[in-house]
Amino acid sequence: MEHTQPKSRRSGKPSLRLSKAMHRRISGLFSPVFFAVVYAYMELVFHIREFNNASALFPILFAIPAGILAGGICNLLKEKIARIVRYVFCIAPAVLFGVQIVYFHSFQSFMSVSQAGMGDDVFTNFFKAIMLAIWECMIPILLLFVPVALLFFLHKWLNPKRRFDLKRTMYNASAFMLLQLAVILMLPMGGTTEHSAFANFHSNWVLDLSMEKLGLFTTTGIDVKYFVLGDAMEQIAPEPDVPDVFIPVTPDEPDTTEPAGPIEYGYNTITGLDFAALAEAETNKTAKKIYTYLASVEPTQKNEYTGMFAGYNLILITAESFSTQAIHPELTPTLYKLANSGFNFTNYWATYPSNTTNGEYTNLTGLMPDISKPKSDGSFVYSIKNTMNMNIANWFNAQGLTSRGYHDHTASYYKRNKTHPNLGYVFEGKNEIGGLSGWPESDLVMMQKTVDDYINEDWFHTYYMTVSGHHNYRFGGYNSMVEKNKNLVKNLDMGDAARAYLACNIELDRALEYLIQRLEEAGKLDKTVIALTTDHYPYGLTDSQWKGMIGHSIQWGGMERYESDLIIWNSAMETVTIDKPCSNPDVLPTLLNLFGFEYDSRLYSGCDILSDSYGLAMMSNQSFVTDKVIYNSRNEKLYMLDENYELPDNYLDTYIQIVKNRFSIAASMLTNNFFSRLPQDAIAAAQRGDNNRTPTN
Numbered sequence: 001m002e003h004t005q006p007k008s009r010r011s012g013k014p015s016l017r018l019s020k021a022m023h024r025r026i027s028g029l030f031s032p033v034f035f036a037v038v039y040a041y042m043e044l045v046f047h048i049r050e051f052n053n054a055s056a057l058f059p060i061l062f063a064i065p066a067g068i069l070a071g072g073i074c075n076l077l078k079e080k081i082a083r084i085v086r087y088v089f090c091i092a093p094a095v096l097f098g099v100q101i102v103y104f105h106s107f108q109s110f111m112s113v114s115q116a117g118m119g120d121d122v123f124t125n126f127f128k129a130i131m132l133a134i135w136e137c138m139i140p141i142l143l144l145f146v147p148v149a150l151l152f153f154l155h156k157w158l159n160p161k162r163r164f165d166l167k168r169t170m171y172n173a174s175a176f177m178l179l180q181l182a183v184i185l186m187l188p189m190g191g192t193t194e195h196s197a198f199a200n201f202h203s204n205w206v207l208d209l210s211m212e213k214l215g216l217f218t219t220t221g222i223d224v225k226y227f228v229l230g231d232a233m234e235q236i237a238p239e240p241d242v243p244d245v246f247i248p249v250t251p252d253e254p255d256t257t258e259p260a261g262p263i264e265y266g267y268n269t270i271t272g273l274d275f276a277a278l279a280e281a282e283t284n285k286t287a288k289k290i291y292t293y294l295a296s297v298e299p300t301q302k303n304e305y306t307g308m309f310a311g312y313n314l315i316l317i318t319a320e321s322f323s324t325q326a327i328h329p330e331l332t333p334t335l336y337k338l339a340n341s342g343f344n345f346t347n348y349w350a351t352y353p354s355n356t357t358n359g360e361y362t363n364l365t366g367l368m369p370d371i372s373k374p375k376s377d378g379s380f381v382y383s384i385k386n387t388m389n390m391n392i393a394n395w396f397n398a399q400g401l402t403s404r405g406y407h408d409h410t411a412s413y414y415k416r417n418k419t420h421p422n423l424g425y426v427f428e429g430k431n432e433i434g435g436l437s438g439w440p441e442s443d444l445v446m447m448q449k450t451v452d453d454y455i456n457e458d459w460f461h462t463y464y465m466t467v468s469g470h471h472n473y474r475f476g477g478y479n480s481m482v483e484k485n486k487n488l489v490k491n492l493d494m495g496d497a498a499r500a501y502l503a504c505n506i507e508l509d510r511a512l513e514y515l516i517q518r519l520e521e522a523g524k525l526d527k528t529v530i531a532l533t534t535d536h537y538p539y540g541l542t543d544s545q546w547k548g549m550i551g552h553s554i555q556w557g558g559m560e561r562y563e564s565d566l567i568i569w570n571s572a573m574e575t576v577t578i579d580k581p582c583s584n585p586d587v588l589p590t591l592l593n594l595f596g597f598e599y600d601s602r603l604y605s606g607c608d609i610l611s612d613s614y615g616l617a618m619m620s621n622q623s624f625v626t627d628k629v630i631y632n633s634r635n636e637k638l639y640m641l642d643e644n645y646e647l648p649d650n651y652l653d654t655y656i657q658i659v660k661n662r663f664s665i666a667a668s669m670l671t672n673n674f675f676s677r678l679p680q681d682a683i684a685a686a687q688r689g690d691n692n693r694t695p696t697n
Contacts (some may be wrong), residue, residue, distance in 0.1 A: 030158060031082070032071030032172055038147040039070070046097050048682065049140040050104055051212050057181065058190065058197045059215025064180040066217045066394035071174030090151050094144040098218060101140055106133045108539030109354040110211050110284065112221045113401035126437075129472055134521040181221075185390060194656050195622060204660065206371060206621055209633060211521055251332050265302035268593060268608065272682025275602070285670050293665055298591070300601040300611040307596030309570065313528040314392070314461045314595065315515065317364050320440070320469040322534035323564045325549055326496075331459055331488060334512045335505070338530065342569030344577045345609070349617035349625055350564040351584040352536035354556040357381070357414045358620065359535025359584060360465060364423055365603035366389050366588035369616075370667040371620050379670055380419045387676035389552045390590060393424035394598045395459040395467060398687035404454055405463040408436050408446035425463060438480030440470040440504070443511035451518050468507035471540020473500035481507045497541055498549035516571075525571045529594070533587050556639045557632040560606040562619055569593070580615035581625045582606075585662075598686040605662045616658070631655065633645070 040063040047056035070089045074082045080438045103111040106129055127564045130524035145162065186236060188200040190213075194204050197213040201222070210219040277293035311508045319326075329336045329528040351368075358369045361380040365388065369379030396677030403425050411417040411429025420427040443466045454460040459488045471479045474497060476484060485503040492499050512530070519525040547553055554560045592599040593608040617625040630639040633651065638652060639656070670673070 007056070014257070015076075018422045026041045028155075031073075031074040031086065032068045032175070033084075033153070034067075035070040035074075036064045036067030037619050038090060039067040039093065039217065041147065042093055042097050042144055043217070045140055045143050046216055048103065049101055049137075056132060056215065058187065058213060061183045061186070061516040062180075062215050062218040064181065065176045065403050068176045068179065068328070072169065072176060074141045074237075075169060075172060086155075087148065090148050091145075093217075094148065096220070097144050098137075098141045100211075101128065101137050102133045103136050105353045106130060110208055110219075112207055113220065113227045127697075130470065132478070135430070137687075139353060167637070175219070179511075193636060194660060195636050200561060204622075212634065226628060242623070251418060252604070265306065267299040267301055268599055268611075269299045270598055270600040270682055270686040272627060272679055272685070273600050278679075282677075284672070284677075286668055287674065288675055290665060290668055290674055292673070293661070294602045298603040300593075300608045300613050303608075303611050304591065305610045306625055309529050310596035311527075311568070311592045312595065313459060313524060314529050314591070315397070315464070315528060316363075316392070316462070316591070317464045317466065317530070317532040318356075318360050318535050320466050321471065321501075321531055321538040321540065322469060322505070322532070322537060323350065323537050325538070326469065326502065326508070327565060328502060331502055332505055332509035334516065336507045338512065338532070338569045339565050339566045340566065341575045342573060344575055345608075346577060346579050347581045347615070347617070347627075348533075348566040348579075348583065349536045349562045349583045349619070350534050352620045353561065354536050354539040356465075356535040360414075362605070363533060363535070363582045363587055364420075365590075366391070366585055366606055367669065368585060368618070368620075368663050370664040370670055371663060381415050383670060384415065384418045384422050386422075386670065386673045389687075390422050390599075390675055391423050391461070392591055392595070392597070394460060395592070395595070395599075395689075396459075397424050398684070398689070399459070401457075401459055401461060403463070404428075405465070406433060406446060406450050407465040407467065408433065408441040408443060408465045422464075440467045440479065442481065442483055442484075443468040443508045444514060447514050449509045449645055451515065455518055455522050455524065455597060463537075466508055467510070468511075469501075469504045469538070470566070471538065473497045473504065473538070473540050473545075475500060479504065487522050495545055495548040497545040497602075501538055501541060501549070520571075526572070529591075530567065531591060533584060534564050537561050537564060556630045557635045557637055559619075559623060559630050559639075560627075562617075562623075577638040578609060579627075580609055581610045581627055582615060583619070583625075584619035585618060598689050599620060600686075605666050610686070616655070618659055618662065622656070622659050622663065 006045070040060045041062045043059040044056055044636065047059055049055070059068075074089065077085060100110055103109075159493070184201070187196075187201055190197045192198045195206070195209060200206060200213050201218070203671065205221065205222055205226075205263045208321060210222065214222075275291045275295035278290050279295055282288040282291055290526060299626050326332060327335045350359075351362060355378070357369075357380045361369045361378070361383070363365070365383075370382070393405075396403050404533070405420045405425035405427040407416055407427075407429045411427060411428050411432065413429075415613045416429065428450070430441060433446060433447050436442065436445055443464075446464070446466070450462075454462055468477075468481045473482065473496075475482055477483065479500065482500045482502040485506040486500075486507055489499040489503045492502070512532075514531070516525060519528050526535050543554060543558070550560075566582070568590070585604065586609045587606070589599070589601055589604050589606055589608045590610060593610065601611075607616075609615075615627055619633075621633050624631050628640070628642050628645050628647065629652075630641060631637075
């Protein structure tokens with residue numbers, strides 16, 4: 001008798017011979033297991049791409065319960081609907097990871113949930129850059145979408161079918177909660193320092209650090225929580241006695257000089273601002289904590305430079321992506337002259353790696369933005385509804401001046417048409433100035449179109465936000481400033497990106513040259529101060545391009561990128577070299593002191609650089625630089641600048657706490673509209689002041 005093999009029920013197709021019980025079990029486990037593996041895979045791809053290593057323990061561990069949650073939701077649905085939802089749960093995270101990869105590639109920072117509202121503006125203003133970034137990030141983006149193709153195959157091969165099972169649903173829910181709790185309980189294994197994964201999860205959340213140490217799923221969850229809950233989740237002000245434990249840095253050799261005698265200078269405070277008394281009378285708990293903290297802060301002393309520029313004009317410039325690398329003796333001779341004369345700051349650091357609005361906010365307000373809990377479109381936009389009368393424009397305006405502000409790109413981007421008038425500026429952007437075209441636009445043309453607005457006034461204050469230094473730093477039509485000045489850099493012995501960066505800054509140099517020429521022709525140069533600092537370092541240069549420009553590997557775990565320059569220059573002054581570590585938050589207090597305005601130094605995140613306060617340069621991720629050390633919060637490493645100096649036991653912890661204090665207090669001030677609570681009559685009296693002060697030196 002001839003025997004034949006049984007045929008498959010579906011001729012020509014392989015049959016997966018599983019019992020009904022086994023198939024039911026696989027169908028129940030399929031979604032949770034699939035998404036747990038896929039989400040862990042996505043975190044690993046993201047981590048390797050963005051942080052150049054595979055040390056992603058907590059991001060992967062947090063991804064597993066997230067995957068189980070997604071799979072459990074699928075298991076609540078009928079199979080026909082579940083198949084659609086599985087694709088959604090697979091594609092949506094891939095898009096989220098892809099957006100963050102492209103955003104970081106473009107701006108060297110991650111995008112918060114609150115910044116999603118700026119999507120139209122970002123896409124409109126940076127269309128070419130975004131399209132180029134997508135192309136350059138295509139490999140990791142494609143890797144993120146591999147699970148989508150795998151899901152299609154598994155749907156066909158396994159053909160999961162299932163009915164609602166209450167018991168299995170409870171298992172999935174329990175597995176999610178237990179695994180999530182287990183990972184949270186494991187966090188102390190990675191340390192409990194202020195910038196550890198543990199601290200980022202529980203108390204000191206910083207977006208960029210959280211992405212690296214907790215992963216995108218957890219970071220997005222925390223970001224959404226803060227965005228939705230807002231003020232209810234604000235970090236309260238720290239204990240007020242922290243600044244008192246600061247250990248002064250002592251010299252290696254004992255000081256054998258004779259005492260200089262009693263100090264002749266007073267302090268930078270406003271008469272009528274008694275923070276201790278205000279704290280006692282305050283009923284709002286958060287405001288009371290802020291007042292109490294401020295009462296404990298030692299104000300800076302006035303000094304030999306107090307009032308040095310009283311009665312002078314001020315032109316304040318935030319220069320797009322400016323850094324020390326933009327200063328070239330032949331190609332940018334005006335920048336070179338200004339940076340190496342006037343006040344020569346040799347230890348100045350940019351606070352931000354990217355995000356112009358944060359740099360502007362700090363330069364103009366002297367405050368750190370709320371980095372930990374992003375506001376809608378950023379802290380500057382959030383400040384529109386606040387009283388913001390402690391910036392330098394208000395001191396000039398109190399003398400009857402009209403402070404003017406200009407930007408050679410659109411005024412509505414970052415809502416500068418609202419933020420800057422709230423600071424006291426009559427503000428104009430590209431459309432109001434006229435004559436500006438291309439991307440990025442010309443700083444020189446901006447100066448040419450605006451100088452006549454104020455140069456014939458007896459006394460003026462003008463603010464410029466430039467744009468010519470903006471990336472992309474490449475040839476071939478991507479950047480109008482690169483194309484305009486490319487012939488001037490074509491023979492430089494450096495990479496294309498470095499040459500393109502210098503080409504952009506040649507336009508800034510020409511703008512300054514024109515400005516100085518017009519001031520001199522008007523007889524105003526000797527009585528005008530030009531102050532220029534950056535918004536952030538040039539993030540448009542990759543690490544390898546940066547290395548090619550500086551000629552060696554980037555030091556201190558990437559911190560060398562933050563090295564920058566501050567210009568405070570007057571044509572008639574002698575050169576003064578300042579070696580103290582300083583950064584963006586210090587600019588405004590320094591200018592207020594130089595112009596002899598009565599201000600309260602305790603209200604700002606930074607300090608007058610020219611005072612006898614200790615030097616401290618702060619970065620947006622709470623890294624910092626002192627005269628002895630560089631601390632990198634990303635890798636939690638300490639780099640000694642003075643190998644012969646023995647640090648006191650609590651040196652690092654003290655500075656970490658001081659930096660955290662300044663972030664926390666500034667964030668609370670912003671959230672609680674703190675300046676509106678101050679005695680406005682005392683502030684108005686201080687800002688009117690006696691403007692016939694004579695320099696103290």
